[in-house]
Amino acid sequence: MTIDATEGGSLVQRATVLGGGTMGLGIAQVLAVAGIDVALCDASPALTRSAMERLRQRTRTQVEAGLREPEDMDRVGSVRGCFPPEDAVAATDLVCEAVPEDLPLKRSLLHSVSGAAPTETIIASNTSSFPIDELAEHVHRPQRFLGLHWFSPPEWVPGVEVIAGSRTAPEVVHDCHLLLRRLGKCPTDVASSPAFVANRIQMAMFLEAVSCVEDGLASAEQVDEVVRSTFGFRLPNFGPFQIADMAGLDVYLSVLRTLQDGVGSRFAPPPRLVELVEQGRFGTKAGAGFGEYSADEGDQLMRYRDTRYAAMSRFLSKPLISDGSDANA
Ligand SMILES: NC(=O)c1ccc[n+]([C@@H]2O[C@H](COP(=O)([O-])OP(=O)(O)OC[C@H]3O[C@@H](n4cnc5c(N)ncnc54)[C@H](O)[C@@H]3O)[C@@H](O)[C@H]2O)c1
Numbered sequence: 001m002t003i004d005a006t007e008g009g010s011l012v013q014r015a016t017v018l019g020g021g022t023m024g025l026g027i028a029q030v031l032a033v034a035g036i037d038v039a040l041c042d043a044s045p046a047l048t049r050s051a052m053e054r055l056r057q058r059t060r061t062q063v064e065a066g067l068r069e070p071e072d073m074d075r076v077g078s079v080r081g082c083f084p085p086e087d088a089v090a091a092t093d094l095v096c097e098a099v100p101e102d103l104p105l106k107r108s109l110l111h112s113v114s115g116a117a118p119t120e121t122i123i124a125s126n127t128s129s130f131p132i133d134e135l136a137e138h139v140h141r142p143q144r145f146l147g148l149h150w151f152s153p154p155e156w157v158p159g160v161e162v163i164a165g166s167r168t169a170p171e172v173v174h175d176c177h178l179l180l181r182r183l184g185k186c187p188t189d190v191a192s193s194p195a196f197v198a199n200r201i202q203m204a205m206f207l208e209a210v211s212c213v214e215d216g217l218a219s220a221e222q223v224d225e226v227v228r229s230t231f232g233f234r235l236p237n238f239g240p241f242q243i244a245d246m247a248g249l250d251v252y253l254s255v256l257r258t259l260q261d262g263v264g265s266r267f268a269p270p271p272r273l274v275e276l277v278e279q280g281r282f283g284t285k286a287g288a289g290f291g292e293y294s295a296d297e298g299d300q301l302m303r304y305r306d307t308r309y310a311a312m313s314r315f316l317s318k319p320l321i322s323d324g325s326d327a328n329a
Contacts, residue, residue: 012122012179013037015094018085018109020051023126024098026154028055028079031096033072034183038079041088043099052081062155085109086116094179096148098126106130107138114140122172124148128199132165132192142167148176149196158186161196201240233316237308245289246305249273250282 013036017028020042032038040055042048059076062068082088089095095113099105106127114123123145125135136142147163160180164173173189180187190197209223218226234243244252252273259267276282276289283289284298293301 011175012093014092015039015096016041016082016085016088016092017096017098018088018113019043019098019100020048020055021098021100022152023150023154024096025051025055025058026152027096027098027126027150029059029072029076029155030183030185032075032079033068035075039082039088039092040079041082041085045083048081048083052079055079085113089113089117089121092117092121095121095123096126097124098150101128101130103130103134106135110135110145111138111140114145120144122146122175124176126150129195131194132163132168136165136167143169144172146172146176147192147196148180149198151198158184159198160185160187161190161198162187163190163192163196165192233309233312236312237305241290242301245283245291245293246301248283248285249277249289253277 015031015036016039017024017031018041020028020040024040024042028038028040040048040051042051055076056073059068059073063070063073095117097106097110097113099109106125110123110125117123119141121144123139123141125132125145125147126149127135127147128149132145132147135147136145139145142165146165146168147161149161149163151157151159162173162176162180164170177187188197194200195203205227209220209227212218212223213220217223231243238246253269256267256269256273260269280286281288284293284301287293287295287298
């Protein structure tokens with residue numbers, strides 16, 4: 001959904017984060033640093049206290065490393081520990097559920113907190129994989145419920161998948177976009193299905209990475225190095241369709257046929273790719289592929305690519321923390 005970021009974005013002033021683990025702490029930190037009044041709740045009073053301590057320690061470490069402003073320590077210091085969850089959501093505009101990926105646990109917690117929260121509260125699950133409609137069945141007011149899927153570590157990774165269920169009200173999606181933009185995040189709407197978009201693609205890559213090791217092509221370390229230094233280098237700038245268009249869809253088709261013959265039917269070229277190649281839509285070099293490219297647009301894209309890649313090369317060649325011996329530092 002395209003949202004005008006100037007429309008507002010201050011609708012959420014109070015938020016409750018359920019679960020103070022890897023994700024919940026980062027989400028609580030992002031919300032608190034943006035000036036939102038945050039309550040944090042874990043599975044017991046003692047676990048909530050320990051989560052609060054870890055949140056402060058994590059922020060202190062980042063401030064000391066120069067990664068955050070010193071004022072962030074005060075903002076994070078204002079986060080309140082609260083237990084039980086029903087009390088923690090009693091006066092809040094937004095609930096971010098980030099408890100373990102356990103379906104009965106999420107269902108039962110979402111049921112009880114959606115019953116205890118004010119009627120206008122938005123309830124968001126950070127589930128990595130459960131379809132939102134399956135969770136919505138257990139939520140009071142499913143029109144105020146959706147998935148907000150943050151990525152680890154949530155304080156740094158910009159992307160958040162926004163997953164509406166079939167009964168989620170459009171204004172809830174709209175308000176979440178505004179909030180996420182206000183937090184400096186990049187929200188993208190995706191449909192509800194198992195594991196959504198990012199994890200589906202990430203897991204497909206992971207399965208192939210494991211297969212490469214099991215087939216004896218390379219060690220895990222070597223696979224990591226190949227991914228990081230080859231197509232991983234492109235990914236901060238371009239997605240798979242833009243990359244395929246720039247590489248040439250005829251090339252992709254040929255590679256997939258070789259993989260299909262040599263490795264297995266899971267690499268069978270998709271009909272859409274075959275069709276595009278049959279139509280002569282080979283990508284940017286042909287003026288069309290998955291996208292359309294006028295001569296000017298093609299040239300602009302190449303300039304953009306080269307500028308971004310040159311900047312990435314410079315950035316990656318510099319050590320971030322000088323060991324005192326590097327001439328590039
Ligand atoms: N770890 C990741 O990389 C990642 C990325 C994106 C999404 N997610 C999703 O985020 C959610 C949380 O993952 P995580 O990695 O932070 O898990 P985690 O195990 O690190 O933290 C979960 C926290 O929830 C607490 N908890 C358990 N029961 C609770 C209850 N009833 N009430 C309140 N708190 C409770 C636990 O004590 C723990 O502190 C999961 O749904 C996961 O799939 C994880």
